[in-house]
Amino acid sequence: MSELNDCILIVEDEYLIAEYFSEEIAAMGRTVCGIADTAQKAIDLACAHRPALVLMDVRLKGQGDGVDASIAIHNAVGSKVIFITGSREPANLKRIAMDHAAAVLFKPVRGHDLRVAVEAAIGAQRLGTAADLRTV
Amino acid sequence: VQVPGRRDQAPAATMRDDTRHAVREMSQSVGSLLVREPRPADGAPGLQGIASAVAMLSGTSPEHSPAAASARAYRWIVAIILLYAAAAVAVMPVAGARGPDLPSITPFFVAGVLATELSTSFLLFVLTRETRTWSLLMLGCAYLYGSLMSIFHLLTFPNAVLPDYIVIGTDQSARWIYNFWYAGGALLALVAIVLEIPGWRIVATRVGRAIALAVAGVIAAVVATVTLSIAGVDHLPALIRGSSWTRFDVFLISFELSVLLVGIALVLLVLRRRSVIFLLLSLVLTAMAFSQILSLEGPGRFTVGWSLGRLSWFLSACVLFLFFMKQFSEQQTWLARSRELLELRVNQRTAELTETIKQRDVLLRELHHRIKNKMQIVDALLAMQARQTGEPEARQTLHDLRSRISVLALAHQHFMASDFQTFDLEQFLRELTGTILANGTKSDAVLRLDASPLMVTIDQAAPLGLLVTELMIDCLEHCVAPAGARIALTIRRNEAHAGVLTLADNRPADDARLHKAASDKAQHRSRIVAGLVRQLDATMIVDRSHGSVEITFPAPEEESK
Numbered sequence: 180m181s182e183l184n185d186c187i188l189i190v191e192d193e194y195l196i197a198e199y200f201s202e203e204i205a206a207m208g209r210t211v212c213g214i215a216d217t218a219q220k221a222i223d224l225a226c227a228h229r230p231a232l233v234l235m236d237v238r239l240k241g242q243g244d245g246v247d248a249s250i251a252i253h254n255a256v257g258s259k260v261i262f263i264t265g266s267r268e269p270a271n272l273k274r275i276a277m278d279h280a281a282a283v284l285f286k287p288v289r290g291h292d293l294r295v296a297v298e299a300a301i302g303a304q305r306l307g308t309a310a311d312l313r314t315v
Numbered sequence: 316v317q318v319p320g321r322r323d324q325a326p327a328a329t330m331r332d333d334t335r336h337a338v339r340e341m342s343q344s345v346g347s348l349l350v351r352e353p354r355p356a357d358g359a360p361g362l363q364g365i366a367s368a369v370a371m372l373s374g375t376s377p378e379h380s381p382a383a384a385s386a387r388a389y390r391w392i393v394a395i396i397l398l399y400a401a402a403a404v405a406v407m408p409v410a411g412a413r414g415p416d417l418p419s420i421t422p423f424f425v426a427g428v429l430a431t432e433l434s435t436s437f438l439l440f441v442l443t444r445e446t447r448t449w450s451l452l453m454l455g456c457a458y459l460y461g462s463l464m465s466i467f468h469l470l471t472f473p474n475a476v477l478p479d480y481i482v483i484g485t486d487q488s489a490r491w492i493y494n495f496w497y498a499g500g501a502l503l504a505l506v507a508i509v510l511e512i513p514g515w516r517i518v519a520t521r522v523g524r525a526i527a528l529a530v531a532g533v534i535a536a537v538v539a540t541v542t543l544s545i546a547g548v549d550h551l552p553a554l555i556r557g558s559s560w561t562r563f564d565v566f567l568i569s570f571e572l573s574v575l576l577v578g579i580a581l582v583l584l585v586l587r588r589r590s591v592i593f594l595l596l597s598l599v600l601t602a603m604a605f606s607q608i609l610s611l612e613g614p615g616r617f618t619v620g621w622s623l624g625r626l627s628w629f630l631s632a633c634v635l636f637l638f639f640m641k642q643f644s645e646q647q648t649w650l651a652r653s654r655e656l657l658e659l660r661v662n663q664r665t666a667e668l669t670e671t672i673k674q675r676d677v678l679l680r681e682l683h684h685r686i687k688n689k690m691q692i693v694d695a696l697l698a699m700q701a702r703q704t705g706e707p708e709a710r711q712t713l714h715d716l717r718s719r720i721s722v723l724a725l726a727h728q729h730f731m732a733s734d735f736q737t738f739d740l741e742q743f744l745r746e747l748t749g750t751i752l753a754n755g756t757k758s759d760a761v762l763r764l765d766a767s768p769l770m771v772t773i774d775q776a777a778p779l780g781l782l783v784t785e786l787m788i789d790c791l792e793h794c795v796a797p798a799g800a801r802i803a804l805t806i807r808r809n810e811a812h813a814g815v816l817t818l819a820d821n822r823p824a825d826d827a828r829l830h831k832a833a834s835d836k837a838q839h840r841s842r843i844v845a846g847l848v849r850q851l852d853a854t855m856i857v858d859r860s861h862g863s864v865e866i867t868f869p870a871p872e873e874e875s876k
Contacts, residue, residue, distance in 0.1 A: 193688060199695030202702060238684065265687035266680065267732060287691040287724045290698060291753035 183258060186212035187297070188230040190221040190248060191263070192240045200234055203290045207297065218243030218251075225252040232281070232301050234293075237264040237271065246274045253279055259300050263288055384588040392594050393583065396601045403608050410612035410620030417617065418474035420625070425469040427629045431636040432462035438639045440526050442592075447522055450511035454596070455526075456533050457503030461632070463537045464496035471545070484545040490554035491544035494567045497607070499536065501574040504600060508581045511593055559615035568607055575604040595634055602631030683731050690724035715788050718751045722780040725750070730773060737770040737871060740779065740806060740814070747780050748804065751787050759799035760791055766806035769814055772871055775851060779868070782847045783816070785840055786864060790820040814870035819863035 436458035471489035582597035606624030794800035853868035
């Protein structure tokens with residue numbers, strides 16, 4: 180599998196939440212390579228940008244949900260995925276658990292939790308490759 | 316156990332239709348029972364449903380009046396009675412011919428009459444409980460009397476039990492008992508018919524007592540007549556000479572016959588189709604009358620008339636018994652059908668309810684999801700606003716606001732994960748304080764949380780969370796470096812089982828918590844804290860020297876494990 184780009188894809192169909200996440204990520208000194216609001220757009224953007232990490236909302240508008248999209252992205256690109264869900268239901272969590280999740284965050288997600296999860300998922304990669312860019 | 320007269324003589328096709336219709340109606344009423352719960356305010360619809368379902372099951376109309384007979388049934392009965400009369404006339408010429416001496420026929424005759432009449436009397440008493448009519452009670456008495464007297468007829472009949480021997484009494488006793496048996500039954504039946512004309516009812520609360528008294532009265536009458544016939548037979552005129560009746564016996568037979576004929580006439584001309592049981596009774600009386608007429612024609616034992624008369628009597632004893640048997644089999648069929656229908660209904664309803672619950676579940680989840688999304692949006696708006704704001708003061712205000720709002724979001728989340736009644740305060744506060752510290756601007760603050768699991772009610776959770784948030788924010792504001800904020804939060808139960816929440820910090824000693832109304836902000840905060848304490852029915856003690864605050868609040872009793 181070829182090299183992944185050091186950027187993050189946000190998949191979230193609620194504009195304000197997506198905007199907030201992207202601000203938080205920008206504040207961490209990281210790059211957002213795109214915001215998708217449907218499963219299909221998420222797969223397309225992931226194939227185009229090859230992000231190291233995807234922030235994935237489970238419930239999306241249109242066809243398919245975040246779990247479907249992340250399976251496709253995992254197979255096609257190999258990005259890590261942090262799930263963001265409003266539901267703590269066992270059925271939902273079981274589906275997510277089958278899906279190589281780097282982390283699962285529950286709404287409402289606070290900036291601190293997001294930062295910790297993102298660093299845990301891809302922080303280590305950064306240390307080796309682009310530590311100089313790190314501006315926390 | 317009532318009498319649905321219409322189906323009595325109806326052809327099979329009509330009967331099937333009737334049954335189908337009744338079952339449909341019944342299923343509706345049973346269904347309405349299931350669908351419509353009786354409301355406590357007016358129980359009428361539910362009770363009516365039950366009443367109609369019971370009425371359907373037992374085949375009665377709700378007013379408990381004995382079911383009327385159809386015109387067809389009436390015509391059939393009249394036809395059978397005429398046929399019987401014709402048969403009597405036809406048999407008359409040979410009635411006097413002497414047949415074989417068959418005293419051993421008597422046990423069979425008596426056993427048949429005893430079994431059918433005793434059962435019929437029991438069924439009539441059962442029916443009386445429902446209809447509460449004196450007429451049915453009296454009819455039950457007639458059958459009970461007839462069945463009991465048949466035993467003594469057997470015991471006194473010569474050679475019936477033992478060869479060449481009468482068990483009790485004399486030959487005359489046997490004939491007297493026979494006549495008492497016959498006359499008593501006929502008279503009681505006539506009284507029943509006469510009582511049916513006005514249709515008088517027994518007072519509802521006294522039905523049981525009336526039946527008990529009636530049974531006792533019948534037994535007393537049996538004892539009296541049997542005693543008279545056996546012990547007092549010497550003082551009574553002779554009824555039988557050789558094997559032929561005396562004139563007095565013929566007089567008695569004629570009297571009994573006239574009672575029967577009056578009864579038949581009353582049923583056919585006055586009662587007519589009012590009650591199936593009484594219409595059938597006219598048939599019973601006809602069969603009895605037939606046996607008496609033949610007895611008169613063949614005056615003496617073991618004549619053709621005498622033997623046919625006994626057969627006819629046995630048939631008469633069977634009429635109502637067979638009718639009840641038919642009733643029973645129909646009701647069993649109905650019951651089976653209704654049970655099937657009920658099961659079907661229950662299954663349908665269960666499936667509907669399961670589906671409804673599933674839909675509610677989906678709705679609840681959707682609602683929950685939306686609430687969380689909205690909370691996230693509110694938080695996102697505040698966070699973005701805070702980032703835009705240059706002033707540290709304003710930024711801190713927005714962060715505090717986020718903390719307060721996050722309490723509500725967190726309370727909601729814990730609520731959804733709870734049993735919807737109680738709530739683990741420890742878990743909730745652990746998460747809550749973590750969030751406040753993480754969002755605060757003082758990254759060097761340290762919290763020591765010393766808590767044991769404590770269940771509080773749903774209504775207490777949010778105010779308690781907000782209270783802790785206000786106090787935490789206050790701590791973070793007042794504790795200054797270099798030591799950094801050191802906050803200790805403990806939750807426990809005191810001796811009175813009330814919840815106690817203590818918050819202490821390392822602020823400078825002179826900083827009197829919440830009382831030094833230095834700024835508008837502090838005033839605002841102390842107002843919120845005081846209001847929440849009031850809302851929780853709690854008490855708050857502020858220890859200025861140690862910089863700690865203790866809040867005691869009522870906690871629900873712990874379930875014993």
